[in-house]
Amino acid sequence: xxxxxxxxxxxxxxxxxxxxxxxxxxxxxxxxxxxxxxxxxxxxxxxxxxxxxxxxxxxxxxxxxxxxxxxxxxxxxxxxxxxxxxxxxxxxxxxxxxxxxxxxxxxxxxxxxxxxxxxxxxxxxxxxxxxxxxxxxxxxxxxxxxxxxxxxxxxxxxxxxxxxxxxxxxxxxxxxxxxxxxxxxxxxxxxxxxxxxxxxxxxxxxxxxxxxxxxxxxxxxxxxxxxxxxxxxxxxxxxxxxxxxxxxxxxxxxxxxxxxxxxxxxxxxxxxxxxxxxxxxxxxxxxxxx
Amino acid sequence: xxxxxxxxxxxxxxxxxxxxxxxxxxxxxxxxxxxxxxxxxxxxxxxxxxxxxxxxxxxxxxxxxxxxxxxxxxxxxxxxxxxxxxxxxxxxxxxxxxxxxxxxxxxxxxxxxxxxxxxxxxxxxxxxxxxxxxxxxxxxxxxxxxxxxxxxxxxxxxxxxxxxxxxxxxxxxxxxxxxxxx
Numbered sequence: 413x414x415x416x417x418x419x420x421x422x423x424x425x426x427x428x429x430x431x432x433x434x435x436x437x438x439x440x441x442x443x444x445x446x447x448x449x450x451x452x453x454x455x456x457x458x459x460x461x462x463x464x465x466x467x468x469x470x471x472x473x474x475x476x477x478x479x480x481x482x483x484x485x486x487x488x489x490x491x492x493x494x495x496x497x498x499x500x501x502x503x504x505x506x507x508x509x510x511x512x513x514x515x516x517x518x519x520x521x522x523x524x525x526x527x528x529x530x531x532x533x534x535x536x537x538x539x540x541x542x543x544x545x546x547x548x549x550x551x552x553x554x555x556x557x558x559x560x561x562x563x564x565x566x567x568x569x570x571x572x573x574x575x576x577x578x579x580x581x582x583x584x585x586x587x588x589x590x591x592x593x594x595x596x597x598x599x600x601x602x603x604x605x606x607x608x609x610x611x612x613x614x615x616x617x618x619x620x621x622x623x624x625x626x627x628x629x630x631x632x633x634x635x636x637x638x639x640x641x642x643x644x645x646x647x648x649x650x651x652x653x654x655x656x657x658x659x660x661x662x663x664x665x666x667x668x669x670x671x672x673x674x675x676x677x678x679x680x681x682x683x684x685x686x687x688x689x690x691x692x693x694x695x696x697x698x699x700x701x702x
Numbered sequence: 703x704x705x706x707x708x709x710x711x712x713x714x715x716x717x718x719x720x721x722x723x724x725x726x727x728x729x730x731x732x733x734x735x736x737x738x739x740x741x742x743x744x745x746x747x748x749x750x751x752x753x754x755x756x757x758x759x760x761x762x763x764x765x766x767x768x769x770x771x772x773x774x775x776x777x778x779x780x781x782x783x784x785x786x787x788x789x790x791x792x793x794x795x796x797x798x799x800x801x802x803x804x805x806x807x808x809x810x811x812x813x814x815x816x817x818x819x820x821x822x823x824x825x826x827x828x829x830x831x832x833x834x835x836x837x838x839x840x841x842x843x844x845x846x847x848x849x850x851x852x853x854x855x856x857x858x859x860x861x862x863x864x865x866x867x868x869x870x871x872x873x874x875x876x877x878x879x880x881x882x883x884x
Contacts, residue, residue: 668855670793672793672794673796674785675747675796678799679750682754687753692820693764700817
């Protein structure tokens with residue numbers, strides 16, 4: 413009887429050691445999720461190149477914001493279940509954050525947040541033309557992302573050999589690297605107006621039991637961090653784009669939608685010139701009197 | 703004129719009754735063709751326009767150039783009529799820069815008859831105004847000006863008509879002065 417008990421305990425311990433050992437000798441896990449702007453816009457154009465024309469920016473602009481759909485197994489439709497780790501509601505929240513960046517500019521009339529389901533994987537500019545008709549947007553911001561999550565065991569993972577260790581010791585080291593990209597296209601001319609990147613890096617740890625939950629949390633934080641970084645870079649790139657449009661009248665054409673507000677204005681420099689004119693007048697008067 | 707601009711800016715509620723509004727003008731509110739020029743869209747817009755007009759107006763009055771009063775009275779109507787004809791999609795317009803452009807061109811034209819160096823300064827001014835208008839016509843942008851955060855597009859027609867009005871008044875004053883001499 414005692415022999416049987418000892419045999420049972422020995423067997424249980426051996427099984428536990430094997431399981432923990434397998435886990436201990438695991439060389440790390442990687443989760444990767446990405447959407448590709450290139451695959452969305454150009455994958456169906458083998459040998460054919462869309463030549464962008466001079467963009468006509470009709471002010472004030474109607475801007476669309478959308479995430480590029482994942483290209484899953486060559487399917488022609490997007491499903492919300494394709495990327496459960498980055499849900500549609502998370503994407504909408506991020507799009508709202510990014511759209512806030514455009515709203516402050518007077519040359520932006522409206523911003524439309526376009527659900528990913530309305531974009532077809534590998535849909536290209538033909539799909540964007542459909543979006544343009546559906547939403548009435550002139551310019552679209554296409555968001556894509558690339559996130560990799562590495563998981564490795566730390567030294568404390570030896571405690572997994574005790575069953576309790578697997579529940580309470582956070583020896584799983586997680587490293588989440590996220591890159592987001594916003595590319596702003598003028599749909600009619602197919603021209604890339606400007607782009608901005610955003611990067612996020614989250615380090616964390618978890619127990620094997622709550623590893624998947626922690627990875628989801630890190631993934632969410634990674635996207636939020638990358639979006640914040642992207643918004644900062646977007647602001648800079650938008651300001652540079654405004655300068656470029658002002659300084660390159662042959663590369664960008666500007667026209668105005670009916671019902672616009674017009675005016676003339678003397679800027680600071682022009683007022684300085686007029687002030688200089690006044691100063692010259694005073695000087696010539698005094699010279700004549702002298 | 704400068705005082706009127708400041709007064710209107712102090713009472714923003716008046717703007718809606720005074721601003722150039724195409725549909726309101728075509729409905730019979732023709733006073734807006736005159737008063738609209740005194741409405742501005744931001745503090746910087748107001749300050750810069752008033753400074754430019756004030757300096758140009760001071761030079762004109764110091765030199766006692768003829769018909770400046772008539773110029774200020776009639777030019778806003780000419781400019782607004784030009785906008786009604788040539789900018790049919792422009793719903794709202796505001797700002798004294800067109801009138802300021804008229805005043806600057808007017809004093810520069812008379813300055814061409816003065817002795818150097820004022821003559822050369824006026825010539826350079828005319829060239830500068832012409833370049834500014836050409837730039838605005840070709841690019842649709844203002845060279846330096848912004849109007850705060852208000853989405854205002856440059857009205858090239860207003861500046862062109864202002865410059866032409868100045869030329870017409872200058873020509874008229876020369877013809878009238880010639881007849882008086884005869």
